[in-house]
Amino acid sequence: xxxxxxxxxxxxxxxxxxxxxxxxxxxxxxxxxxxxxxxxxxxxxxxxxxxxxxxxxxxxxxxxxxxxxxxxxxxxxxxxxxxxxxxxxxxxxxxxxxxxxxxxxxxxxxxxxxxxxxxxxxxxxxxxxxxxxxxxxxxxxxxxxxxxxxxxxxxxxxxxxxxxxxxxxxxxxxxxxxxxxxxxxxxxxxxxxxxxxxxxxxxxxxxxxxxxxxxxxxxxxxxxxxxxxxxxxxxxxxxxxxxxxxxxxxxxxxxxxxxxxxxxxxxxxxxxxxxxxxxxxxxxxxxxxxxxxx
Amino acid sequence: xxxxxxxxxxxxxxxxxxxxxxxxxxxxxxxxxxxxxxxxxxxxxxxxxxxxxxxxxxxxxxxxxxxxxxxxxxxxxxxxxxxxxxxxxxxxxxxxxxxxxxxxxxxxxxxxxxxxxxxxxxxxxxxxxxxx
Numbered sequence: 001x002x003x004x005x006x007x008x009x010x011x012x013x014x015x016x017x018x019x020x021x022x023x024x025x026x027x028x029x030x031x032x033x034x035x036x037x038x039x040x041x042x043x044x045x046x047x048x049x050x051x052x053x054x055x056x057x058x059x060x061x062x063x064x065x066x067x068x069x070x071x072x073x074x075x076x077x078x079x080x081x082x083x084x085x086x087x088x089x090x091x092x093x094x095x096x097x098x099x100x101x102x103x104x105x106x107x108x109x110x111x112x113x114x115x116x117x118x119x120x121x122x123x124x125x126x127x128x129x130x131x132x133x134x135x136x137x138x139x140x141x142x143x144x145x146x147x148x149x150x151x152x153x154x155x156x157x158x159x160x161x162x163x164x165x166x167x168x169x170x171x172x173x174x175x176x177x178x179x180x181x182x183x184x185x186x187x188x189x190x191x192x193x194x195x196x197x198x199x200x201x202x203x204x205x206x207x208x209x210x211x212x213x214x215x216x217x218x219x220x221x222x223x224x225x226x227x228x229x230x231x232x233x234x235x236x237x238x239x240x241x242x243x244x245x246x247x248x249x250x251x252x253x254x255x256x257x258x259x260x261x262x263x264x265x266x267x268x269x270x271x272x273x274x275x276x277x278x279x280x281x282x283x284x285x286x287x288x289x290x291x292x293x294x
Numbered sequence: 295x296x297x298x299x300x301x302x303x304x305x306x307x308x309x310x311x312x313x314x315x316x317x318x319x320x321x322x323x324x325x326x327x328x329x330x331x332x333x334x335x336x337x338x339x340x341x342x343x344x345x346x347x348x349x350x351x352x353x354x355x356x357x358x359x360x361x362x363x364x365x366x367x368x369x370x371x372x373x374x375x376x377x378x379x380x381x382x383x384x385x386x387x388x389x390x391x392x393x394x395x396x397x398x399x400x401x402x403x404x405x406x407x408x409x410x411x412x413x414x415x416x417x418x419x420x421x422x423x424x425x426x
Contacts, residue, residue, distance in 0.1 A: 069380065072380045073379050073380050076379050076380055076408060077305055077308075077379045077408070078305075078307075079409070080305075080308065080379060080408035080409040080410070081305055081307035081308045081311065082307075083408075083409035084307070084308060084311035084312065084315075084409065084410070085307065085311055087311075087315075087411075087412055088311045088314050088315060091315075091412065093314050093315060093318040094314065104307075104310075104311070107307050108307075111307065
């Protein structure tokens with residue numbers, strides 16, 4: 001814009017010019033204040049994000065230390081027992097008792113197998129956790145998958161004097177997923193329900209189509225989970241007070257954390273509701289993926 | 295009368311093999327699977343020595359047992375050998391005891407880390423109670 005030229009004898013014109021400058025100055029100051037406010041907000045936001053990040057890093061470091069400790073513990077304890085078994089036999093303590101030697105060697109075999117299973121689970125866990133490796137998926141008939149588990153699960157249930165009530169729908173559209181991983185997750189959930197039930201209890205397994213999702217619900221009448229422990233049940237190696245070894249519930253606390261990661265890797269969700277000493281309900285749902293057939 | 299060892303561990307294979315070794319060396323044994331059971335058995339009949347696993351995963355762990363025993367006038371002199379699966383167990387135990395305390399303050403006589411060499415363990419037992 002051309003600057004306004006005023007006649008030297010025209011005070012009104014000069015006053016107008018000064019008013020113009022003043023107006024601009026006011027506008028500039030307002031903009032400046034706005035900018036400063038923005039900067040302050042941004043810096044507060046950055047400070048908040050920074051401290052959040054710091055807290056998260058500290059938490060992760062602690063979790064990592066705890067994880068390494070737990071893994072070492074879970075690996076070393078069975079190996080120490082195997083070491084003892086070998087020493088007892090090598091040192092000739094059972095020289096005259098071949099039957100007992102064999103029994104102990106069989107125990108050693110079981111313990112070594114447990115260690116191998118644990119290592120495989122850990123590998124699968126980190127594979128799913130990092131999300132780096134893609135899982136191979138295929139079309140799965142969930143009805144067939146679940147039916148293939150009933151015999152094995154019924155046998156485990158009856159060993160523990162528990163009955164499974166199967167309510168499996170046969171009209172669920174197929175989902176896409178990794179059959180091995182899903183099988184593993186389903187077995188684990190049903191296995192847990194049996195393991196944490198009291199003798200004579202029932203476990204109800206229901207599968208159905210719910211809108212566009214496949215839903216699996218496993219309900220038990222067992223020992224339940226404490227309310228304060230519910231947020232931690234998916235943490236690796238977490239075991240509830242009710243699930244500790246003195247209650248004769250074997251396990252390492254890896255199962256549910258793996259289940260959750262398997263389900264997440266399939267775009268599914270898992271919900272757990274529980275009442276102490278009354279039972280637990282686990283609900284798993286997967287989107288019935290709409291995908292073009294190959 | 296042979297001396298008696300109370301073996302406390304939540305791992306049944308470890309307990310069984312320790313029993314074989316100790317009985318094979320002339321000791322009598324009793325066993326417990328957790329802290330509560332161990333303390334109950336100590337009160338029923340005082341053992342000559344306790345092999346106590348730290349049992350970090352049980353509610354009444356090894357530290358709990360050793361503290362209970364050391365605060366009981368009748369029992370506090372029983373020698374205790376604390377067995378840990380991972381040397382970090384003792385670090386974890388420190389958290390349990392509170393940061394200001396150190397392992398020297400742990401109420402046990404000896405610490406041993408798994409895997410245990412039978413001859414080393416027998417030597418420690420002999421040092422503490424003088425053989426079977």
